[in-house]
Amino acid sequence: MLAGMTVTAAPPQATYREVFAVRQFRVLFTGYTLFLIGETVRMLALSVLVYAGTGSALLSALAYVSGFLPYALGGTLLLAYADRWPPRAVMVGYDLLRAVVGVVLAIGVLPAPAMLALVFVTGIPSAVAASARTALLPDLLDGDRYVLGRAAFGMAAGGTQVLGFAVGGVLIAAVDAAGAMWITVVTCLLSAALIRFRLDDHPSRGGTGGTGVAATWRVNRSLLARPEVRSLLLAQWLPPSLMVGAEGVLVPYAVEAGLPDAAGLLFTAVAAGMLAGNLVVGRLLAPERRERLAAPLALLLGAPLLGFALLPGPVTASALLAVSGFGIAYQLGLARRFLDAVPEATRGQAFGLALTGTMTLQGLSAAVGGALGEVLPPTAVIALCGAASLIAALALRRTLTARRWDAPRSAGTAAGLRAGDVRQFPDHDAH
Structure with a gap:
């Protein structure tokens, strides 16, 4: 914890x-x-x-x-x-x-x-x-x-x-x-x-x-100074952003595979995996199970991309990318924790900081992936991006495995919860 x-x-x-x-x-x-x-x-x-x-x-x-x-x-x-x-x-x-x-x-x-x-x-x-x-x-x-x-x-x-x-x-x-x-x-x-x-x-x-402008900078610094908020931001930013670097070379990969028209299929596979992940994890898993599986799902973002080192064809590549996209559902296990960790008075800015970091890092990652594609084969770049995402998820394992709740310890507690008594984190500083 x-x-x-x-x-x-x-x-x-x-x-x-x-x-x-x-x-x-x-x-x-x-x-x-x-x-x-x-x-x-x-x-x-x-x-x-x-x-x-x-x-x-x-x-x-x-x-x-x-x-x-x-x-x-x-x-x-x-x-x-x-x-x-x-x-x-x-x-x-x-x-x-x-x-x-x-x-x-x-x-x-x-x-x-x-x-x-x-x-x-x-x-x-x-x-x-x-x-x-x-x-x-x-x-x-x-x-x-x-x-x-x-x-x-x-x-x-x-x-x-x-x-x-x-x-x-x-x-x-x-x-x-x-x-x-x-x-x-x-x-x-x-x-x-x-x-x-x-x-x-x-x-x-x-x-x-x-x-x-001054308030934006001041609150951003305040949010990043909170260890819990900072760790949750990094956990939301790094694994998917590093994975996105692979998308910067999907078109060159399709061209080198001799099927330039397959690039659309590859991008669609990633999006379809994201869609399926949010649907399945959100609907079929209980809240505590989602948090427990946040770390394995985060590993799933990068692990399938290592398979590109084996030079897969477009069909296999699409399957690997779909599985990778499915892993983005790990963020559902962090959603309530992040909401509870930020002050309500600056909630909008906190969510904005999370979104800004995501957009910025994904843009930079895609650019770096494209630059690496100038000197390395596309399959090597994709595998490297997968390895980077995997390493980031492993480095953030402590944050990804922490949970907001444990199972109730007594029948009385369980009865109270069934009656709707859901307890939140205690308020933080400016809450």
């Missing part, structure tokens, strides 16, 4: 039916799904528009990954506003901003470099909007329902990635890239209207004093 941890009993296992029975969650989930659809189409369409305007593969690639760097910048400068502003206003405001940007991109009045600059600048607040959305989730769902709500968000992300390449490609072929960009505009407006008129107005958490 980590220092200062109180032995608690696991809450009753929830079901997805119970989660989606909460109307406010359905509203938030639908808005998030619309956001994902719009972002997937935008990335594909912008990449096509930039390539058509410049003929540059580099600029096209930058367009496709244009969300990483702005997110990291917003996460280090503006996260304090995730707690200072009401979450509904933040989400609606960002949806409207995305809609305006989509209109400008769709009508084609800007050259390609200006398009990239516009997407970069307007993407900086994305970290604040994402943090506000994630921090609102535990206000809507309690106990194990919160963990399943996180799993449902993960499944939405995985499902969107599974369908995104195929559907986005069909849309662009049918209505061209500029026409597809109007779909992003529509999804933004639908999401904004849904959140504004169907989601209850939750108050801001207040956050801390000082300017937004």
